[in-house]
Structure formats: structure tokens, C-alpha cells
Amino acid sequence: xxxxxxxxxxxxxxxxxxxxxxxxxxxxxxxxxxxxxxxxxxxxxxxxxxxxxxxxxxxxxxxxxxxxxxxxxxxxxxxxxxxxxxxxxxxxxxxxxxxxxxxxxxxxxxxxxxxxxxxxxxxxxxxxxxxxxxxxxxxxxxxxxxxxxxxxxxxxxxxxxxxxxxxxxxxxx
Amino acid sequence: xxxxxxxxxxxxxxxxxxxxxxxxxxxxxxxxxxxxxxxxxxxxxxxxxxxxxxxxxxxxxxxxxxxxxxxxxxxxxxxxxxxxxxxxxxxxxxxxxxxxxxxxxxxxxxxxxxxxxxxxxxxxxxxxxxxxxxxxxxxxxxxxxxxxxxxxxxxxxxxxxxxxxxxxxxxxxxxx
Numbered sequence: 001x002x003x004x005x006x007x008x009x010x011x012x013x014x015x016x017x018x019x020x021x022x023x024x025x026x027x028x029x030x031x032x033x034x035x036x037x038x039x040x041x042x043x044x045x046x047x048x049x050x051x052x053x054x055x056x057x058x059x060x061x062x063x064x065x066x067x068x069x070x071x072x073x074x075x076x077x078x079x080x081x082x083x084x085x086x087x088x089x090x091x092x093x094x095x096x097x098x099x100x101x102x103x104x105x106x107x108x109x110x111x112x113x114x115x116x117x118x119x120x121x122x123x124x125x126x127x128x129x130x131x132x133x134x135x136x137x138x139x140x141x142x143x144x145x146x147x148x149x150x151x152x153x154x155x156x157x158x159x160x161x162x163x164x165x166x167x168x169x170x171x172x173x
Numbered sequence: 174x175x176x177x178x179x180x181x182x183x184x185x186x187x188x189x190x191x192x193x194x195x196x197x198x199x200x201x202x203x204x205x206x207x208x209x210x211x212x213x214x215x216x217x218x219x220x221x222x223x224x225x226x227x228x229x230x231x232x233x234x235x236x237x238x239x240x241x242x243x244x245x246x247x248x249x250x251x252x253x254x255x256x257x258x259x260x261x262x263x264x265x266x267x268x269x270x271x272x273x274x275x276x277x278x279x280x281x282x283x284x285x286x287x288x289x290x291x292x293x294x295x296x297x298x299x300x301x302x303x304x305x306x307x308x309x310x311x312x313x314x315x316x317x318x319x320x321x322x323x324x325x326x327x328x329x330x331x332x333x334x335x336x337x338x339x340x341x342x343x344x345x346x347x348x349x
Contacts, residue, residue, distance in 0.1 A: 040202040049208035053349065056213070069204045088206055099253050100316030108206045152208060160212040160252060167206050172199040 036142065038075040040171050043119075045069040047108070047148060047167060058156045065113045066121045068149035073171050077137035081144065085110055085129050085169040090152070092161030104159035110150040110167060117143040212252040212318075214347050219295075219321075221245040223284070223343060225328060235330045241289045242297040244325035249311055249347060253318045256308040261286055261345040266328070268337030278335035286326040286343060293319045 047068050049061050075081055090106040113124035117136035127133065127146065135142025146169065223245050225237055251257050264284040272279045289300035293314040300323065303309065311320035324343065 038198050038200055040200050042202050042204060047204050047206045051209045051211050051349075053211045054213050061208070071202050090206055090208065092210070104210075106208065148204065150206075154210065158210055160210045162207070162209045165206045167204045168201055169203075170199050170201040 035079070035173070036074070036076045038073065038081060038171055038173055040071050040073045040146075040169065043070040043072050047150070049152060052154065054154070054158060054160060056156055059154045060151055061154060062111075062151040063149040065111055065124065065147035065149035068147060070119075071146040071148070071169060072119075073135065073144040073146060075135045075142045075144075075171075075173070077135060077140065077142035079142055079173060080132040080134050081171045081173060082132045083112070083114075083127050083129065083146065083169065083171055085112060085148075085167070088165040088167045090163035090165035092159060092163045094164070095161035096159075099161065101161060102159035104161070104163070106152045106154065106158070106163050108150050108152050108165060108167065110148055112149075112169070113147050115145045115147065117145070119145055121147065211255065211349065212250070214257060214349065215250040216247050216322075216345075216347055219246040219248045223324065223326065228330065230334060230336060231330055231332065233332055236327050237330060238327040239325045241287050241300065241323035241325035244287075244323060247322040247324070247345070248295075249320045249322060251311050251318050251320075251347075252349070253313050253316075254310060255318070255349060256310050257320075258308045258348045259288070259303050259305065259322075259345065260348075261288060261305050261324075261343070264341040264343045266339035266341035268335060268339045270340065271337035272335075275337070277337055280335040280337075280339075282328050282330065282334070282339050284326050284328055284341060284343060286324055288345070289323050291321045291323065293321070295321055297323060 045068055047063065049063055052061055073081060087110065088108040090108055091103065093103050096103050112127040112129075114127050114133060115122055115124055117138040124147065133144055135144050148167065148169065221244050223239065225239055228237060249257065263286065266282040266284055267279065268277075269279045271277075288303040288305075290303055290309065291298060291300055292312045303322065309320065311318040322345070324345065
């Protein structure tokens with residue numbers, strides 16, 4: 001009897017396991033936004049003030065962005081990119097080591113503008129470090145042209161020599 | 174409870190991984206900034222003059238010469254290893270000022286300069302002619318570019334040249 005009852009139970013378990021299978025399905029949207037990576041390329045020009053003859057009087061020398069260096073930023077169209085840059089310390093120490101004289105320093109204060117997606121210097125807009133600017137769509141690519149000039153203050157007793165320094169500009173999403 | 178903790182841990186881990194999958198991208202570009210500050214040209218008269226002194230009126234055409242080492246000396250200081258262009262020309266001397274005081278005839282003489290340099294040597298040795306319009310590189314000594322410029326010249330006096338004190342200005346121009 002017990003064996004019979006056990007057999008019935010086992011058979012019941014086997015049969016019911018296949019009678020009520022759970023299969024539930026539903027749909028949902030899967031998506032991903034592929035963002036064009038940001039890049040910045042130096043195109044042309046240089047930040048070179050040339051030769052300045054010392055007169056013994058303090059002076060401010062200015063290099064317009066149009067005559068400076070041009071960078072092209074590429075990224076996702078219509079996405080905003082943050083532009084960051086700082087003043088640069090220039091030094092004549094390398095020149096003094098070779099030629100003698102006094103070591104001096106100058107501060108280069110950058111002046112940066114953008115011309116949106118135009119590679120020509122048209123309708124420049126001042127760029128403030130830390131602010132964000134839209135990458136303008138051009139044939140599916142977001143573009144921003146950055147033009148860099150700036151000025152330097154020369155003191156009345158500024159030592160002579162060749163001054164150099166490195167200007168860095170960073171872009172980020 | 175333990176199972177719930179594992180689930181929460183797994184979800185947290187998943188969140189961490191997905192957050193790092195979209196890390197910020199901050200490309201940077203650089204540019205060298207350059208400026209060359211050039212020492213201004215300085216020139217000072219060190220010694221001497223271009224005074225030919227008293228000359229008895231000659232009866233024949235006469236050329237009076239003052240050699241550069243007996244003339245006026247200028248010291249030029251400038252930027253290291255940089256060419257300096259030197260320009261000068263003849264000068265006209267006139268006795269009009271003297272005539273205004275004493276009378277007589279107004280006349281002029283021409284001073285024709287002779288210009289040489291001795292580099293950084295302040296002693297008149299191995300002089301080198303300076304041709305107006307040419308460029309020269311003052312030699313460097315002890316970190317300073319300098320050049321000693323010696324100016325002499327000649328005056329031609331014609332017979333019956335009117336008497337009087339003749340004077341004029343000699344100008345030498347130095348430029349980068």
C-alpha cells in the first residue's frame with residue numbers, strides 16, 4: 001500500500017512538473033548613446049611675440065588671437081565642451097646659462113576666442129576658462145575653433161634674453 | 174537577510190563598474206610661448222673731439238686730415254650676437270655764426286668722415302674700416318656686446334676760403 005501510494009506521488013510530481021511550466025516574457029527598449037570622443041588639434045600659427053627692443057620703460061605687448069595659434073576641437077555635435085587654460089610663466093634661464101646676464105620671468109596672459117565651426121577668423125567670441133561652449137555640427141562632427149593670443153607685461157628693468165614657456169589648453173565633456 | 178545583502182552588494186558593484194565605463198575624457202593641447210627681449214642699442218661718446226684747430230688760410234687747395242685715433246671715440250653696447258647697421262655721411266660746416274658776429278663772407282666746408290672700429294678693444298689697435306650702410310656684430314666680452322668706434326676725417330680748403338669759425342654736426346646712426 002505504501003509502495004503504491006509512493007508510486008502515485010512520484011508519478012504526480014513528474015506529470016505536474018511538465019503541466020505548469022513558467023515562461024514569462026516581456027519587452028523593453030535597449031539603447032546606448034555612442035559619443036564621439038573629444039579631441040583637440042593644433043592647426044597653425046604660433047604664440048611668438050618676436051623681438052622686442054628694451055627701452056627701459058615698462059610696456060605691454062599684445063598678440064591678437066588672429067595672429068596667434070589655432071586649435072580645432074572635434075567632438076559630439078551640439079554637445080558642450082568645457083575649455084580650461086591658465087596664464088603661463090616664461091623664463092629666460094636657458095638663454096642666460098649660455099649667454100650670461102640676469103634671469104628674469106614674464107607672465108603670459110592668454111586671450112582665447114572661438115569662431116564656432118568656422119576655420120576663418122570671423123565673429124570671434126571670447127572664451128572664458130572653465131566655461132562650456134557648444135560644438136557646432138559640421139557634416140556630422142561637432143567642431144569648435146579656438147584662437148589663442150595674449151599679452152605680456154615687460155618691466156622697466158626686465159632682463160634681456162629669450163623667454164619661453166608652455167601654454168596648455170584642455171577640453172572636456 | 175544574507176541573500177539580500179549579496180543582492181545589494183552585486184547591484185552596488187554593477188553601478189560602480191558602469192560608472193567607470195563612462196569616465197571623463199580630457200584631451201589637452203600645448204603650444205610654446207616665445208618672446209625675445211633685445212637689449213637696446215646704447216652709444217656714448219668716450220673721449221676726443223673733431224676739432225681741427227686753427228688753420229692759417231692756405232693759398233692753395235689743401236686737405237686737412239684728422240686720423241680716427243685722434244678724433245672722437247664712441248662706445249657702442251648692444252644685444253649679444255646681433256648685427257648693428259652703421260650709417261653716417263659727410264657734414265657741412267658753416268661760418269655763418271661767426272660772420273654774424275664779425276662780418277665777412279659766409280661760406281661752407283665739407284667734413285668727410287673716416288670711421289673705424291676696434292671691436293671691444295678700447296686701445297687703437299688693428300682698426301677695421303666701417304662702411305656706411307654696412308652691418309657689424311659687436312664682439313662679446315664678459316657677456317657684453319660692445320664696440321669702440323673711432324671717428325676722424327678730412328676737410329678740403331679751397332684757396333681764398335672765407336675766414337671764420339666753421340662748425341657743423343656729424344651724426345652716426347646705429348640700428349638693429
